[in-house]
Amino acid sequence: MWTSPNEKGPVVVEREALVSHLQALLEADRFKDYGPNGLQVEGRAQVRTVVTGVTASLALIDAAIAEGADTILVHHGLFWRGQDGRVTGWMKQRLARLLANDINLLAYHLPLDAHASLGNNAQWGQRLGLVADARFGDQNLGFIGPAPAGLTLEALGDRVAQTMGRAPVVVEGDGRPLRRVAWCSGGAQGYFEQAIAAGADVFLTGEISEPQAHCARETGAAFLACGHHASERYGVQAVGEHIATQLGLAHTFIDVPNPA
Numbered sequence: 001m002w003t004s005p006n007e008k009g010p011v012v013v014e015r016e017a018l019v020s021h022l023q024a025l026l027e028a029d030r031f032k033d034y035g036p037n038g039l040q041v042e043g044r045a046q047v048r049t050v051v052t053g054v055t056a057s058l059a060l061i062d063a064a065i066a067e068g069a070d071t072i073l074v075h076h077g078l079f080w081r082g083q084d085g086r087v088t089g090w091m092k093q094r095l096a097r098l099l100a101n102d103i104n105l106l107a108y109h110l111p112l113d114a115h116a117s118l119g120n121n122a123q124w125g126q127r128l129g130l131v132a133d134a135r136f137g138d139q140n141l142g143f144i145g146p147a148p149a150g151l152t153l154e155a156l157g158d159r160v161a162q163t164m165g166r167a168p169v170v171v172e173g174d175g176r177p178l179r180r181v182a183w184c185s186g187g188a189q190g191y192f193e194q195a196i197a198a199g200a201d202v203f204l205t206g207e208i209s210e211p212q213a214h215c216a217r218e219t220g221a222a223f224l225a226c227g228h229h230a231s232e233r234y235g236v237q238a239v240g241e242h243i244a245t246q247l248g249l250a251h252t253f254i255d256v257p258n259p260a
């Protein structure tokens, strides 16, 4: 009987080795963040199957259990500054499911946005055909680079819609030619003014709040809100693929759609 090299059986990695690998890869200790990066909920000491997703929601946890995962790696974990700390309601449900199934929950927030090649901003930019030549904003999270030659705001909006599967909210600026494009995934609408100060003619992020529309009209720089969830699907997938390749772990990305 012929046995393919892939039938050696699953690779097993010590959880602590996986966490150390990710901490170093993502330079997690370098960031001031809104919640703990790294291991948030301890499960099995040995890891075989990793599921990645954007948010540690109940739906993702249940999907990971169905997938037979022992480890979940997300961008948005369970614990954030400002929470009241009680394990009730949705928090109880999510934790109960993780603990009952002995699943590790690993979360990387800003380190996963920022990584120069595997992060959300790098991967999102790559899919949109954008190359950064500089960084801006708090902890250098924002990416900025030259606009592809002749790119119009309309064409950029179309590119976003095609690549991401949803039409962006577009606030036009003063109609200037796009020379510099800045982007920062997720809820980075508050970085719009920093992007403009860094020289952006247009800024892409996940969400829009009320002030950004006025800011676009009054400064002349355009603004695109492309979806918080939609813009943050890419980094965790890239990191999942990286650990699958580097460590030999089984990896599946599970997208739990979110209209936000």
Ligand SMILES: [Zn+2]
Pocket (backbone or CB within 6 Å): 076, 185, 186, 187, 228, 232
């Ligand atoms: Zn986010």
